[in-house]
Amino acid sequence: MSHRTTRALLICGAVAPLASLLVFHLDMVFRAGYDPLRHAPSSMMTGDRGWLQIANFVITGTLMIACAVGIRRTLPAGRGARWGPRLVAVYGVAMIATGVFVTDPQLGYPPGTPSDLLPGVNAQVSWHGHLHWMATFVVYAATTLACFAFARRFAAEPGGRAWAAFLAFTGVLAPLIMYGGSLILQPLSISGEWYAAFDGIAGRMVIPLGWIWAALVPLRLLRTRAAMEAHS
Template sequence: MTTARAATARPGTARPGTARTCDRETGITRSLLGYGVIAGPVYVGVSLAEALTRDGFDLTRHAWSLLANGDLGWVHIAVFVLTGAMTVAFAVGLRRAHGRGWAPRLLAVYGLSLLAAGAFRADPAGGFPRGVPAGEASWHGVAHLVSGGVGFACLVAACFVLARRCARSGQVVWAWSSRAIGVLFAAGFLAVASGAGATWANLAFTGAVVLGWAWIGALAVHAYRNA
């Protein structure tokens, strides 16, 4: 009976419930992708607000991760956890929208690294928080650096993986822009890792972080429109 009804249905007429199922699945995918749009503005906006209002913090000398220290450190820890969860959700949405591949996996690891960065606080450095001298590296400070290194490496790799995929599909602008972001982010990370606290190195890394979030947001918007 069911087979007969399906066979005699008019062309273009969906069976009851089919449209609702597709709309629901698309809605879930788009909701997950939407987290990639807002994660960057949340991280950059709150971090910049903290940097401009926290006593003793200097944008030219201090990395944003140091904001996890001090009495108000819980704010930045919450930002790490929230944006990390958003990035993981975005990676799941990207996988649902475009299928299996390395880009969603690498972005998911980047999101997990943000969660780890919130769990393992960076050690005080460069006179921040004010009055707290830099001491020996703690276990949680080392874990913070390791999780950050892994996450940043995965973000750079995701840029190049997506660039290769876009080049194959003829999306030249996306391919070149993804390569450029990957190179700039890697350069910024290497600068802060080898700059020994120099102003130029810290500013280069801060700029790279902003560019990385901008790329994630643009990718999320693009995937959302084509979901």
């Protein structure tokens, strides 16, 4: 595999998460009945334009698998060389799975769904809904572990401490928001309203964290590769 191909694979990872965020937020603005402070981000997979977010997740995951190959080519040895690209590949596969297994309509979205309907609280979750949330768990588990794997590597590189600090911060904050908050609020969610509000707000916070790190890792590797080639 040529250096040019490896660079293209890394660019896939640097661009895909940011493009995914852009598509996600633009689509959210023009969704009738969608409330970002009430509805989970995955809810946009349902409804008339659900195909757009399904494609968004699948394409992003596919490009991140390509990026994992590029990372493996760039890091043949050293800290994070083994588990870093593997975790990015897991992240990509799980992202594809979140698109293939569509979540259930809930909390008034898409329009026509009962406003008090929350799977797991007052409605039965479908088999594909179960698999969707399992895949989501894998996405954020891979995110957390990959952040620490790359933070450990970047911390030992010249000029990499700021990158490492951000990755470590993300690795702590993302699961703390998503799972820590859920454990606190779930006992209060008899009607589903508390949990719904948390789910919407947490999604606005966690998704950028979960996507931006995935762009920063290949971006850092592209910069270090360019610097090495310039001095060679």
